[in-house]
Amino acid sequence: MTAVIAASNLSKWYGNVLGLNDVSLEIEEGITGLLGPNGAGKSTFMKLITGQMKPAIGSVTVRGRKAWNDPGVYQGIGFCPEQDVFYEDVTGWEFVTGLLRFYGYSRTEIRERAARALDVVDLTADKDRLIRGYSRGMRQRVKFAQAVAHDPDILILDEPLSGLDPLGKRKLIKLIKDFKRQGRTVLVSSHVLPEIEALTSRVVLIHQGKILAQGDIPFIRELIEAHPHQISVRSSDPRALAARFVGDKSIQKMTFGADGRTLVVETHKRDAFFSRLTGVVLEAGIAVEEISSPDDNLQAVFEYLVGK
Amino acid sequence: MATVREKGYTHWDGKLGERRFPWWPITRTGILLAFRKKRFKFIFAGAFIPSIVFLVGLYISERLEDFKAIIQGSDRLLNIDPKYFATYLTGDWLFFLIVLVLAYGAGGLIADDLKHNSLQLYFSRPLGKKDYLIGKMSVIAFFVLILTALPGLLLVVFKLVFAGSFKFFLQYPWLPLSVLGFSALLTVFFAFYVLLLSALSKNSRYVFVLTFGTYIFSTVLYGILNGIFRTPYMALFSIPANLRQAGAFIFGQKLPFAFPAVWSFAVLAGICVLAAAVLNRKIRSVEVIK
Numbered sequence: 001m002t003a004v005i006a007a008s009n010l011s012k013w014y015g016n017v018l019g020l021n022d023v024s025l026e027i028e029e030g031i032t033g034l035l036g037p038n039g040a041g042k043s044t045f046m047k048l049i050t051g052q053m054k055p056a057i058g059s060v061t062v063r064g065r066k067a068w069n070d071p072g073v074y075q076g077i078g079f080c081p082e083q084d085v086f087y088e089d090v091t092g093w094e095f096v097t098g099l100l101r102f103y104g105y106s107r108t109e110i111r112e113r114a115a116r117a118l119d120v121v122d123l124t125a126d127k128d129r130l131i132r133g134y135s136r137g138m139r140q141r142v143k144f145a146q147a148v149a150h151d152p153d154i155l156i157l158d159e160p161l162s163g164l165d166p167l168g169k170r171k172l173i174k175l176i177k178d179f180k181r182q183g184r185t186v187l188v189s190s191h192v193l194p195e196i197e198a199l200t201s202r203v204v205l206i207h208q209g210k211i212l213a214q215g216d217i218p219f220i221r222e223l224i225e226a227h228p229h230q231i232s233v234r235s236s237d238p239r240a241l242a243a244r245f246v247g248d249k250s251i252q253k254m255t256f257g258a259d260g261r262t263l264v265v266e267t268h269k270r271d272a273f274f275s276r277l278t279g280v281v282l283e284a285g286i287a288v289e290e291i292s293s294p295d296d297n298l299q300a301v302f303e304y305l306v307g308k
Numbered sequence: 309m310a311t312v313r314e315k316g317y318t319h320w321d322g323k324l325g326e327r328r329f330p331w332w333p334i335t336r337t338g339i340l341l342a343f344r345k346k347r348f349k350f351i352f353a354g355a356f357i358p359s360i361v362f363l364v365g366l367y368i369s370e371r372l373e374d375f376k377a378i379i380q381g382s383d384r385l386l387n388i389d390p391k392y393f394a395t396y397l398t399g400d401w402l403f404f405l406i407v408l409v410l411a412y413g414a415g416g417l418i419a420d421d422l423k424h425n426s427l428q429l430y431f432s433r434p435l436g437k438k439d440y441l442i443g444k445m446s447v448i449a450f451f452v453l454i455l456t457a458l459p460g461l462l463l464v465v466f467k468l469v470f471a472g473s474f475k476f477f478l479q480y481p482w483l484p485l486s487v488l489g490f491s492a493l494l495t496v497f498f499a500f501y502v503l504l505l506s507a508l509s510k511n512s513r514y515v516f517v518l519t520f521g522t523y524i525f526s527t528v529l530y531g532i533l534n535g536i537f538r539t540p541y542m543a544l545f546s547i548p549a550n551l552r553q554a555g556a557f558i559f560g561q562k563l564p565f566a567f568p569a570v571w572s573f574a575v576l577a578g579i580c581v582l583a584a585a586v587l588n589r590k591i592r593s594v595e596v597i598k
Contacts, residue, residue, distance in 0.1 A: 052431045052432060071330070071433075071439075087426070103434065
């Protein structure tokens with residue numbers, strides 16, 4: 001698959017502070033999550049893609065064109081910044097139509113597009129209210145509306161779900177997934193792991209200006225050899241189950257959960273363990289209620305990589 | 309049977325229009341936001357008072373006999389020649405009103421964008437830094453030209469209408485060009501001056517104070533230095549003095565200060581260059597470290 005966004009040895013300093021450090025990565029069509037704690041360099045990366053900053057070293061291209069100083073590139077990009085970016089004394093309608101004017105549409109076209117974008121985010125009824133009176137969630141939604149109103153191929157969303165209520169989050173997640181289904185590219189940043197997990201399994205982990213890992217979450221998890229996989233098995237007799245695995249050299253550690261019904265196994269050979277578990281359960285007649293992998297998620301992957 | 313329709317985004321296959329003036333949305337927004345301030349409307353309307361006074365003077369000058377009782381020997385003040393137009397355009401009160409209009413209506417042009425983090429929205433669109441600055445300068449050009457070139461040219465036209473002949477125009481054919489030339493100089497200077505100050509703060513009120521403060525301080529400084537050194541060159545420190553000197557040169561009038569006008573042009577150009585350098589640096593400085 002062709003890379004839509006490609007960064008090559010990208011570095012950016014803010015005076016003496018390093019924002020991004022030698023980042024090289026390719027982002028393909030679909031949704032990619034940019035994940036990292038506050039100050040990791042997510043917003044810097046997004047600003048470099050959207051041409052708001054010039055890279056100190058390296059380059060970033062969008063569909064093969066350099067992102068810096070080429071306004072033509074931004075025609076196909078929709079950007080939803082993290083911070084509030086409003087003139088408080090304009091209405092939501094004026095905000096969206098005002099920004100649509102940069103694309104050279106006719107007046108009718110601007111009105112149609114603004115109406116459609118505001119309808120998508122359920123702000124039609126409030127479009128004539130001043131942004132000053134908007135709630136946090138409404139502000140977030142009108143920011144999203146301006147980002148999609150010109151129908152971009154690439155959507156760059158910086159913490160788009162922050163401040164939204166659960167219903168609002170659900171709606172926005174659906175909209176973002178709709179974008180993906182239309183074959184477009186979405187780069188979405190967040191420091192809230194479940195938000196990214198709800199959107200995509202393809203992530204870029206960024207920390208202190210460096211890319212820690214990139215790819216699917218299970219794939220990245222497999223690569224972290226230093227940390228064995230945790231497998232939690234809730235059963236009627238966890239101790240009997242543990243006794244069957246005591247001699248298994250592939251198992252690093254076994255602990256019992258506080259509820260007295262859970263056995264937590266740590267192993268590097270997860271597939272082998274699952275194969276053996278099936279046989280053991282059948283032989284011993286132990287009733288297994290639940291099997292889960294507590295560290296096979298983004299939170300765990302992130303913590304392992306960042307070392308927190 | 310009812311159908312449940314999911315809301316989703318619909319792809320648009322239309323054609324994008326050509327963007328001949330990418331800066332226009334910036335200008336449009338700037339002008340609209342200025343007129344949204346109630347006080348600004350009064351200030352802007354008040355800024356036309358000098359032009360109305362000069363128009364009345366023009367009318368009276370053509371009807372001296374009718375107004376003899378009113379003017380009572382002040383008719384020499386109503387001698388309509390290029391000096392009359394230069395007096396209007398290089399008058400301290402007009403400069404003051406222009407500064408007032410710009411400080412109130414245009415002081416927030418960049419300051420508000422910095423305050424509201426709007427630069428990131430602008431520059432993630434098909435808009436370059438040059439377009440952005442042209443858009444902002446066009447807002448200032450709109451206000452300055454409407455207070456200088458428009459009334460200046462209308463005064464010339466009304467002079468011809470009231471006189472009922474083209475004699476005045478044939479006598480001073482270069483006058484409209486002088487009006488346009490000096491208006492252009494004021495536009496360029498005030499565009500850089502106000503945008504420079506607007507880029508220095510995120511608070512438009514502070515920019516308002518800064519605009520007036522630097523303008524008045526420059527004159528005060530001139531007064532102090534002139535008192536100490538007793539040389540006309542100290543007028544180079546005063547913004548209005550330099551504008552008057554340049555205006556007198558453009559209208560072919562006697563220079564108000566005893567030094568070549570090129571010095572004043574150099575000072576005004578220097579301020580513009582300084583402003584351009586600061587703007588070039590500040591406009592991209594949206595990089596916030598949290």
